[in-house]
Amino acid sequence: MQTTVLDRVEPVADGTVSLVLRGADGPLAPWEPGAHVDLALPNWLTRQYSLCGDPADRGSYRVAVRHDRLSRGGSEYIHLFLRTGRTMEVSLPRNNFPLLPAPEYLFVAGGIGITPMVSMLAAAVESGAVATLVYVGRSLVTMPFAGELRAAYGDRVRVYATEEHGRPDFAALAAALNPQALVYCCGPMSMLDAAEAVFPAQRLHIERFQPTVRQFAPNQPFEVHCVRSGKTVPVAAEESMLDALNHAGCRVSSGCREGVCGSCEITVVDGEPEHRDDIGAPPGRMYCCVSRALSGRLVVDL
């Protein structure tokens, strides 16, 4: 964790505020476009937000938060109760949405899904690649950074306010796509589903805020052997691997606990994990908040 001070809370669109968090003990950890951090709120909740400031600014992080109508206590707290000057713990940046090299990029953002795209678009343009941003929102006043992005990148930014212009034609975008191009999409579930339906899977990168709804085989108990501590931890069918490890004293940090943020990533030495996350674990890794085991025993580097 890094200690920051909340310097500014300012509206950036109807229903959205931006937070500027200044490093309390000097420069903050560096980050790459697409990265997010966990923000520990005073009400014990931890929430993940994409960094939307300038990666070159090592003195502070910037995030933008939309007040969710169905807030469980994160965005509502930030909008109504968070006070400037307050000390806040922020995680090291993590990146599940890195910008991979390509000659051409199509960025597709829906609503608050614009946040990771701000620095990604800047980096893509900086690299000399062809870059287009399709930015969809309900109406212009609810769309953070729309004006700034249009001013900075002109026609490369195509803003669709659906109340006025309707939705962009994803099929047409897919048909016109350069085969070498990479597509990055972040937004509400319906937009991600639409993107997955038209863009080739190997060109498409998605960042989710919410887990997908899926059915899994019933939970089975299994055991986890932690090579560093030598402990063997039983995981009952009704508890998560993350909880079992933490109760046994094998500390694993966590954020969303829903398989979307990646903060509980651990290294698997042996055994076969049953991946239930929405991030896509790299080989030899797993997210133990939701994922379990296909083998009766996992060996992990803890």
Add this chain to the structure above:
Amino acid sequence: MTSNDTLMSARPRRVSYEEVRARIGEPEDMIRAKVHDRIDRHGHRFIAHSPFVAMATSDAHGLPDCSPRGDYPGFVKVLDERTLAIPDRPGNKLADSFRNLAENDGIGLMFVIPGMREVMRVNGHAYPTDEPDVLARMRTEGKDAQLAIVVEVVEAFFHCGRALIRSRLWDPASQALAAELPSAGEVAVDQMGLDVDPAVLENMLETAYRQLY
């Protein structure tokens, strides 16, 4: 028989409300004025920081029951200035509060914030709901609340801190009191006349406590 029963020769005498008033006097106008009919921004801030609420309901005959509810601060949602929602998490399945609300919709709430001497009280009428938009706001660790209690606010007010000051409730030294009590397992073995090691019950309870959602 405990020693207290033997010490008391008769029921304590009852005094009338008029006698009570005569003893304690009348409240100041300012105290009367503190009762609001809605949750203002100060009340909302209080509830948003409260991880614990005592919830009183009563049955058709007026027999009351007080039940603790707790979770992360703000687990009770302020839906609007006249409406709250309290999540129902897995518990002992006795559903005393729900049974009471089915007979008598009156509810009394006392919100507490650790470290804060004042408490907040809300009284009103309540009913259970399974409204998806309400339950979605209570999703924790990937699980929705199974039900919620909707509270229609009639009265809301802050209650002064004297009781919490006198009780030293937030003084860390007060936690030594818990060590003076037998464990929950020992009490259960004694109360139910069980022939088991209290540690077995303790372990069962600890295991059950790991499954909070």
